[in-house]
Amino acid sequence: MPSFVHPLLLWGLPVVAVPVLIHLINMMRHRRVEWAAMEFLQTSQKKNRTWVLLKQLLLLASRMAAVALVVLAVAQPLLRNPLGGLLRATTTHHIVLLDDSFSMSDRWGDASAFDEAKRVIEWIGAEAGRQVEPQTLTLLRYSQAKRVALGTRPDLLEEPVGADFLVRLRQLLEPLEPSQMAVGPTPALEAIDQLLGESADENRIVYLLSDFRACDWDQPRELRGRLLEMNRAGARVRLVSCVEAARSNLAITSLKPGKGVLAAGVPLFVEVTVSNLGTMPVRDLPVYLETDGRPLPAVKIAEIPAGESVTERFPVNFPAAGGHVVKARLEPDVVDVDNFRYCTVEFAADLPVLLIDGDPAAEDARYVSAALSPGGPVVTGIRPRIETSRYLSLNPLEQFRAVWLFNVERLDRSAVDALERYASGGGGVGVFLGERSRAAFLNDELYRQGKGVFPLPVAGPAQLLVDRLQRAPDLEVTDHPIFRIFSAGRNSFLATVVIERYFAVPEDWRAAADSGTEVIARLRNGAPLVVERRFGEGRVVAVLTTAAPAWNNWARGNPSFVVTMLELQAFLSGDELVDVERLVGAPLDLELDAARYDTAVRFLAPNRESAPAVTVNAVAAEGGRLVASLAETGGSGIYEAVLAPKSGSPEVRRWAVNVDPRESDLAIVTGPGLASRLEGVRYDYEQAGMYQSALGDLAGYNLGQMLLGALVLLLIGEQMLAFSAGYHPKTRLPSKAGGGRP
Numbered sequence: 001m002p003s004f005v006h007p008l009l010l011w012g013l014p015v016v017a018v019p020v021l022i023h024l025i026n027m028m029r030h031r032r033v034e035w036a037a038m039e040f041l042q043t044s045q046k047k048n049r050t051w052v053l054l055k056q057l058l059l060l061a062s063r064m065a066a067v068a069l070v071v072l073a074v075a076q077p078l079l080r081n082p083l084g085g086l087l088r089a090t091t092t093h094h095i096v097l098l099d100d101s102f103s104m105s106d107r108w109g110d111a112s113a114f115d116e117a118k119r120v121i122e123w124i125g126a127e128a129g130r131q132v133e134p135q136t137l138t139l140l141r142y143s144q145a146k147r148v149a150l151g152t153r154p155d156l157l158e159e160p161v162g163a164d165f166l167v168r169l170r171q172l173l174e175p176l177e178p179s180q181m182a183v184g185p186t187p188a189l190e191a192i193d194q195l196l197g198e199s200a201d202e203n204r205i206v207y208l209l210s211d212f213r214a215c216d217w218d219q220p221r222e223l224r225g226r227l228l229e230m231n232r233a234g235a236r237v238r239l240v241s242c243v244e245a246a247r248s249n250l251a252i253t254s255l256k257p258g259k260g261v262l263a264a265g266v267p268l269f270v271e272v273t274v275s276n277l278g279t280m281p282v283r284d285l286p287v288y289l290e291t292d293g294r295p296l297p298a299v300k301i302a303e304i305p306a307g308e309s310v311t312e313r314f315p316v317n318f319p320a321a322g323g324h325v326v327k328a329r330l331e332p333d334v335v336d337v338d339n340f341r342y343c344t345v346e347f348a349a350d351l352p353v354l355l356i357d358g359d360p361a362a363e364d365a366r367y368v369s370a371a372l373s374p375g376g377p378v379v380t381g382i383r384p385r386i387e388t389s390r391y392l393s394l395n396p397l398e399q400f401r402a403v404w405l406f407n408v409e410r411l412d413r414s415a416v417d418a419l420e421r422y423a424s425g426g427g428g429v430g431v432f433l434g435e436r437s438r439a440a441f442l443n444d445e446l447y448r449q450g451k452g453v454f455p456l457p458v459a460g461p462a463q464l465l466v467d468r469l470q471r472a473p474d475l476e477v478t479d480h481p482i483f484r485i486f487s488a489g490r491n492s493f494l495a496t497v498v499i500e501r502y503f504a505v506p507e508d509w510r511a512a513a514d515s516g517t518e519v520i521a522r523l524r525n526g527a528p529l530v531v532e533r534r535f536g537e538g539r540v541v542a543v544l545t546t547a548a549p550a551w552n553n554w555a556r557g558n559p560s561f562v563v564t565m566l567e568l569q570a571f572l573s574g575d576e577l578v579d580v581e582r583l584v585g586a587p588l589d590l591e592l593d594a595a596r597y598d599t600a601v602r603f604l605a606p607n608r609e610s611a612p613a614v615t616v617n618a619v620a621a622e623g624g625r626l627v628a629s630l631a632e633t634g635g636s637g638i639y640e641a642v643l644a645p646k647s648g649s650p651e652v653r654r655w656a657v658n659v660d661p662r663e664s665d666l667a668i669v670t671g672p673g674l675a676s677r678l679e680g681v682r683y684d685y686e687q688a689g690m691y692q693s694a695l696g697d698l699a700g701y702n703l704g705q706m707l708l709g710a711l712v713l714l715l716i717g718e719q720m721l722a723f724s725a726g727y728h729p730k731t732r733l734p735s736k737a738g739g740g741r742p
Helices: 007-028 037-073 084-087 115-131 141-152 166-174 185-194 219-233 363-372 413-424 438-448 486-488 491-498 559-573 671-677 696-699 706-727
Strands: 091-098 135-142 155-159 203-210 236-241 249-257 268-277 282-291 294-304 311-316 322-329 340-347 350-355 380-389 404-408 426-430 459-461 474-475 501-504 517-523 527-535 536-544 588-593 601-602 614-617 627-628 638-643 651-658 684-686
Touching: 037 706, 091 115, 091 185, 115 135, 115 166, 115 203, 135 141, 135 185, 141 185, 141 282, 155 166, 185 203, 185 219, 219 236, 249 282, 249 322, 249 340, 268 282, 268 294, 268 340, 282 311, 294 311, 322 651, 322 671, 340 638, 340 651, 350 363, 350 559, 363 380, 363 404, 363 559, 404 559, 413 426, 413 438, 413 527, 413 536, 426 559, 474 491, 486 559, 491 559, 536 559, 588 601, 588 638, 588 651, 614 627, 627 638
Parallel strands: 091 135, 091 203, 203 236, 236 684, 350 380, 350 404, 404 426, 426 536
Antiparallel strands: 135 155, 249 268, 268 311, 282 294, 282 322, 322 340, 459 501, 474 517, 517 527, 527 536, 588 627, 601 614, 601 638, 638 651
């Protein structure tokens, strides 16, 4: 027996009697009239009565059948007998891919996008349980997709739908919550293909229950290819949107230390960025701050225009060396998880810096040393060490946070090699020139056609002529991190710097676009004075004049000299002690020294109550390293690894893990937008709030289309039968002009 998608429409079947009523009404309207000519026709009709009556009955039946077919086609009957098994597979497999990325926590009133998705899954399970044909269901969350390759099973895998299935499904769905990950649908589709492969003996329906955020669907080339493959395999695709509109959202999208000296007792500014992912400006927004669990005064952002981000700075000061935690948060809104952000900063007791001076008197190095570490009540956290050039060849350089060269005449090959290894490995190198510097050595040994550590070729010392007319400043700086503090004319002392001599560069020299070289300060005649270059993982800054007041007056009582040297040291130090930002879902890798530590490492997640500690044994990795890895981070916050030294107390390492800020943008792709992005893909699109799965998907075969085809054929036959049963006299031709009687 068939069932119907819209059974209430079957109440329209009595309309089938309308053609009969019309026929009876027409018969009642006839009045009997005696007419001799009609008696002759009646005698003729009696001879053909049976054939005429049969045509009339067939015509009446065809009209009644046409009305019945219209009603049945709209009600959409479903074939639920063995013939349906011949037309479609007897088993229907519902493959539900549930988006549980954190944007699905989008909340309005008492509902959320994730709640809507769970309601639709319950509906699918309930309707599947009502079917006679075999039904199975697979449920895979987006956050599980990447772990399938590691052996993780979905929540449900080809689970038969039986009598108690709905109860078990509700028990499974009730505790589920959105993850803190940002995962698109493509990995889930790949995982399903890996889990299930191809099957010719079942009818597959693939459901994507998602919020269809623009960040996942704006570049859908790979996703579209996956869906086309499913179409070709015979699967039906249903896209169910769990949100009806994009809502405004605020998110902390960055929290990181600014440039500065990362040493205990030295003040440091931390930068927090808040993004307004909405259509209206936000004013007087407080950002609440903590350091190591202790609250700081909140930062108030005056205004964030719609669709823009604002960065504010606030000071922190940690008196003790070691790892420290900074946390920022906003008031709750439609998506709460992106209102928190964390960072960790490793502060050293002090920063050792190596100063190499080619002059035995070390005058340049002493001026810079005094600027970096003036002593007395001023604490900079920098510990300068002045040495001769031989130190480079005889000692490891990795212990220093930067290496400075002053007025060096030449270095032996081993010293140059050591300097290049240090810079390429991430170290910072600063170079000041002077009377002892030789262009031939700089070009042949340090520059080496752009392959060496020095950023540019030089021609030799030159005099900066005095300009008595324009009186322009000798030094012109760019908006580089070293000189940013002087931008917008905030420090007039820089304009008082007088440069008398410098090393000129060849007139035809221009920094190649791919060399990583940039001129960050020039003289008033346009000649480069300060040049920066990336070398491997490190940074090199060359200043083409002296550090001591020999070729200039900069270090002679000018406060801008001290500020510039401190900013230069901070730039050369880079971000080695700043924790690299990690996103939720990424692994944590900890490299161990097997001579100092046991191989067992205990990892602690932010939520200790729900996520117990995990002990991992370090294993050998590429390059002979020993690495302990936490395979996945499930949520944002501060993760800790407890190491067991072979001698001494346990040590703790910390990482900050944050949500992906791209997922905070709640812009969505609607039905028309999906149609343009998924051109050629056959799919059904519905809103979760109005969801009604076509029962033809569940039962195996919907006869609605077939009935519409039958209706068209029936109407054609009815017209032919009506023409045959009617009277159609031949058209009489008009007579020729004058040919007939008057």
